[in-house]
Structure formats: C-alpha cells, structure tokens
Amino acid sequence: MTRYKLVYFNVMGLGEPIRFILCYGGVPFEDVRVERDINEWLKIKPTTPFGQLPLLEIDGKVYAQTLPICRYLAKQFNLLGKTDLDNLQIDAIANALHDFRKSVVSNYYREQDPALKAKKKVEVFENTVPFYLNKLEELTKNNGGYLHGGQLSYADLFFVAITDSLSTAYEADITKDKPHLKALKEKVLAIPSIKAYVEKRPKLPF
Numbered sequence: 001m002t003r004y005k006l007v008y009f010n011v012m013g014l015g016e017p018i019r020f021i022l023c024y025g026g027v028p029f030e031d032v033r034v035e036r037d038i039n040e041w042l043k044i045k046p047t048t049p050f051g052q053l054p055l056l057e058i059d060g061k062v063y064a065q066t067l068p069i070c071r072y073l074a075k076q077f078n079l080l081g082k083t084d085l086d087n088l089q090i091d092a093i094a095n096a097l098h099d100f101r102k103s104v105v106s107n108y109y110r111e112q113d114p115a116l117k118a119k120k121k122v123e124v125f126e127n128t129v130p131f132y133l134n135k136l137e138e139l140t141k142n143n144g145g146y147l148h149g150g151q152l153s154y155a156d157l158f159f160v161a162i163t164d165s166l167s168t169a170y171e172a173d174i175t176k177d178k179p180h181l182k183a184l185k186e187k188v189l190a191i192p193s194i195k196a197y198v199e200k201r202p203k204l205p206f
Contacts, residue, residue, distance in 0.1 A: 001027075002027065002058060002059060003030075003057075003058070003059050003060070004022060004027060004028070004029035004030070004056065004057070004058060005029065005030040005032060005056070005057035006018055006019065006022065006029055006030065006031055006032065006054060006055070006056055006057075007032045007034065007044075007053060007054060007055040007056075007057070008032070008033065008034065008053045008054040008055075009033065009034050009035075009036055009041075009053060010033035010034065010035055010036070010202065010204070011036075011165075011204055011206055012161070012162075012164060012165050012204055012206060013105075013165065013206065014053075014054055014066045014098075014101075015053070015054045016161040016162065016164075016165070017066065017070055017154075017157060017158040017161040017162065018054055018056060018066065018069055018070060018073065019031065019161070019197065019201075020157045020158075020160065020161040020188075020194055020197070021070055021073045021074060021077065021079065021154055021157055022073065023193045023194050023196075023197040024077055024079065024157060024191060024193060024194060025073065025076060025077035026193055033202075034053065048062075048064065049062065049064040050064050050065070052064065052065075054066060054069065056069045056073075066098065067091075067094060067095060067098060070094060070154050070158060071091065071094070071154065073154070074090075074153070074154035079152065079153050079154040079157065080153060080154070081148065081149050081151075081153060082149065086148065086149050089148050089149075090147075090148050090149075090153045090154065090155045093139070093147050093148060093155040094154065094155045094158050096132070096135075097136075097155065097158050097159055097162065098158075100128075100132040100162075100166070101162045101165065101166065103124065103128050104124055104128060104129065104166055104169045104170065105165055105166065105169050105206060107120065107124075108120040108121060108123075108124045108169065109168070109169035109206065124169075124170075125170070129166075129170055129174065133174060133178055133181070136159065136178075136181055137178040137180050137181050140180035140181055140183075140184050141180045145180065145183060145184060145187070146184065147159065147184070152187075152188075156184060156188055157188060157194075159181075159184070159185075160184070160185050160188040160189065163175060163185055164206070165205075165206035168205045168206045169206065
C-alpha cells in the first residue's frame with residue numbers, strides 16, 4: 001500500500017484541500033502538523049524543496065506545492081474530468097480558488113499593519129469576495145450542482161476545504177447567500193470519509 005505523509009502547519013490553510021482529497025480517497029495518511037513556532041519552522045524550512053509547506057511524502061519521497069499535489073491525488077482517486085479539456089477547466093477553477101484564498105487570507109487577513117489592513121478589508125469585502133463568489137455560484141448553478149461537468153471533481157473538494165478559512169476572514173459564512181454553493185458544500189461534507197475527518201479535526205479558525 002502507498003504510504004502518504006502530509007506535512008503542513010497546524011492550520012487548515014493550503015493543507016486542508018490535500019487532507020480532503022486524501023480522506024475522499026479512503027487512504028490512511030500521516031498528518032504532521034508543524035506548530036508556527038519560528039524556531040521549529042526555521043529548522044524545517046531549509047530541508048524543503050522550495051522553502052514552503054505543504055509537502056506530501058509518497059513512499060518516503062517528498063513532493064511540493066499545493067496544486068500539483070492536489071492534481072496528482074485527484075488522478076489517483078478519480079477526481080478529474082472525462083477529457084483533457086475537462087481537466088483544463090477543473091485545473092483553472094482550482095487555480096482561481098487558490099488565488100481567491102490568497103487574496104482574502106494571505107493578503108488581507110494576515111496583514112499586520114492596522115491601517116493597511118483596514119484599507120484592504122474594504123477592497124476584499126466589497127470587490128474580491130463578491131467577484132469570486134458570483135463566478136463560483138454561476139458555475140455551480142450551470143453544472144448540475146458542481147463546479148464543472150456535472151460531477152464531483154477535486155475543484156469541489158478544494159472549494160469546500162477552504163470555505164471555513166474564508167468565512168473566518170470574511171466574518172460571515174461565504175455560502176449563506178449562495179444557494180448552489182451552499183448545497184455543494186453540504187454534499188461534500190456529507191461524504192462519509194470527509195464527514196468523519198471534519199468531525200475529529202482540530203478546531204481552528206483558518
């Protein structure tokens with residue numbers, strides 16, 4: 001059996017989509033959570049391929065970067081589309097979700113300067129979040145309740161995996177006024193293996 005070991009900080013963040021996909025695949029994996037203690041991370045950082053987490057070890061070999069890891073796992077667990085063009089669309093959506101999260105969580109929520117954070121908040125709340133949510137709601141409405149192709153893909157799992165972090169930063173449930181996205185979230189969270197994981201995972205804000 002293939003051995004998986006995920007190494008990420010003790011937050012949901014960019015590790016959570018990988019955790020969701022691994023859980024969906026029904027495979028056991030070691031979930032190593034690095035505390036954000038600067039000394040611990042500084043010891044680990046030089047050993048990583050690009051000075052970043054998450055990392056996924058597969059049978060002892062280390063692989064880096066969230067989106068390529070997600071896509072690899074999606075192929076293993078039948079979470080891609082029917083054609084290469086389907087996969088192009090699914091990858092594009094996953095990349096957009098990655099950008100969405102970065103804009104909200106990394107660029108705004110983690111901003112340390114209070115004045116700059118207040119300025120960024122206006123842009124994020126009034127423009128960034130509505131822009132992405134409207135696009136995603138329309139995709140879900142037009143694709144049978146999924147983000148592409150009328151069937152579950154890793155983009156759907158990626159979206160649901162980052163919703164809690166986004167909602168924390170947005171100070172409200174991002175799906176509350178988006179019925180199709182809300183229904184998609186409920187479908188994904190009802191998948192037995194994902195439901196079991198969510199029930200036992202650490203309670204974290206983002």
